[in-house]
Amino acid sequence: MRIALYQPDGPLEFWINGLQAVWPQAEVALWQPGSPPADYALAWAPPQAFFDEQPGLKAVFNLGAGVDALMRLHIPPQTLVVRLDDAGMAAQMVEFVCHALLRHFRDMDGYQTDARAGRWVRREPALRSDFPVGVMGLGVLGTKVAQAVRGFGFPVQGWSRQPKAVDGVQCFAGSAQLDAFLAASRVLVCLLPLTQDTENILNRHTLSQLKPGGYLVNVARGAHLVDADLLALLDSGHLAGATLDVFRTEPLPPQHPFWGRPQIHITPHISARTLLPDSLAQIIAKLQALLQGQPVAGVVQLERGY
Numbered sequence: 001m002r003i004a005l006y007q008p009d010g011p012l013e014f015w016i017n018g019l020q021a022v023w024p025q026a027e028v029a030l031w032q033p034g035s036p037p038a039d040y041a042l043a044w045a046p047p048q049a050f051f052d053e054q055p056g057l058k059a060v061f062n063l064g065a066g067v068d069a070l071m072r073l074h075i076p077p078q079t080l081v082v083r084l085d086d087a088g089m090a091a092q093m094v095e096f097v098c099h100a101l102l103r104h105f106r107d108m109d110g111y112q113t114d115a116r117a118g119r120w121v122r123r124e125p126a127l128r129s130d131f132p133v134g135v136m137g138l139g140v141l142g143t144k145v146a147q148a149v150r151g152f153g154f155p156v157q158g159w160s161r162q163p164k165a166v167d168g169v170q171c172f173a174g175s176a177q178l179d180a181f182l183a184a185s186r187v188l189v190c191l192l193p194l195t196q197d198t199e200n201i202l203n204r205h206t207l208s209q210l211k212p213g214g215y216l217v218n219v220a221r222g223a224h225l226v227d228a229d230l231l232a233l234l235d236s237g238h239l240a241g242a243t244l245d246v247f248r249t250e251p252l253p254p255q256h257p258f259w260g261r262p263q264i265h266i267t268p269h270i271s272a273r274t275l276l277p278d279s280l281a282q283i284i285a286k287l288q289a290l291l292q293g294q295p296v297a298g299v300v301q302l303e304r305g306y
């Protein structure tokens with residue numbers, strides 16, 4: 001068995017040693033143009049040549065949850081695309097989103113400004129009932145986030161492609177129910193995959209349907225958001241702020257207008273990192289299952305793009 005690896009700047013030795021420990025007879029090697037074709041691969045955002053030169057790949061394990069970079073490529077029809085499902089990311093996403101929500105809800109930015117100015121000011125407490133949270137995407141990560149937010153006592157609704165039932169979460173599905181979902185939300189959390197259907201979905205039309213004083217948390221992909229529309233809605237006062245972890249261009253260019261906006265909290269795509277030991281263990285378990293002809297979770301449906 002030959003396993004190819006592609007992850008620029010990735011910890012290649014970690015993956016190679018981990019796989020070799022389980023399959024000592026396997027040839028595990030970094031893929032470069034001209035490398036001999038492999039049976040299986042672990043990859044993050046490879047170039048088209050990676051698939052063109054390996055038409056017999058049985059499966060590629062995406063070294064992340066989002067597969068949008070792979071979906072832009074022509075993948076041989078028999079190659080199974082398997083993504084990380086959770087692998088330690090859900091807990092991180094829960095922490096990140098709840099932190100963003102609570103920082104905004106408790107006006108911690110205001111208290112920080114006051115503290116820096118030496119001001120002792122106690123604000124009126126906000127009501128959770130005035131901060132309904134809408135989670136776009138009720139998948140592996142979105143469901144856990146919605147449940148955690150519910151655990152803090154906020155009203156929560158979720159939106160998915162197919163109808164779902166999640167305890168304590170009012171569920172909406174499909175484009176027909178998007179407006180009702182948005183109108184019921186004040187804080188909007190995006191945990192959608194980036195597909196043809198979801199690109200630019202956070203735009204002036206959708207964001208202006210949030211309740212006044214709306215707040216956006218985008219932890220999915222930068223191309224979900226129309227940057228200029230967010231800025232316009234912040235300027236108009238309809239939106240109160242945003243926490244953005246992902247951007248159309250990463251790193252966010254120094255001249256981008258998001259920098260320096262006090263209502264926008266920026267982080268460098270760290271809301272849920274790929275944890276190496278968890279991810280390696282999940283990939284090994286999935287490859288073992290595939291080798292035994294068993295089904296695995298996280299197989300991407302190419303026709304729907306996630």
Ligand code: NDP
Pocket residue numbers: 065066067085086089136137138139140141142159160161162163164174175191192193194195197198219220221245246269270271272273306
């Ligand atoms: P899943 O595939 O498990 O969940 C995707 C959810 O989005 C599903 O509920 C799906 O609906 C819904 N969805 C997809 N398309 C549509 C649509 N057109 N309309 C309505 N709902 C839709 O993904 P994960 O939860 O694992 O991850 C979500 C995304 O988070 C990833 O694709 C990735 O881009 C991003 N991510 C970001 C990270 C970061 O560090 N910033 C880290 C990890 C992930 P249905 O249930 O009906 O299929």
Ligand code: OXD
Pocket residue numbers: 063064065066067272273274
């Ligand atoms: C992912 C990511 O999709 O890191 O896993 O964004």
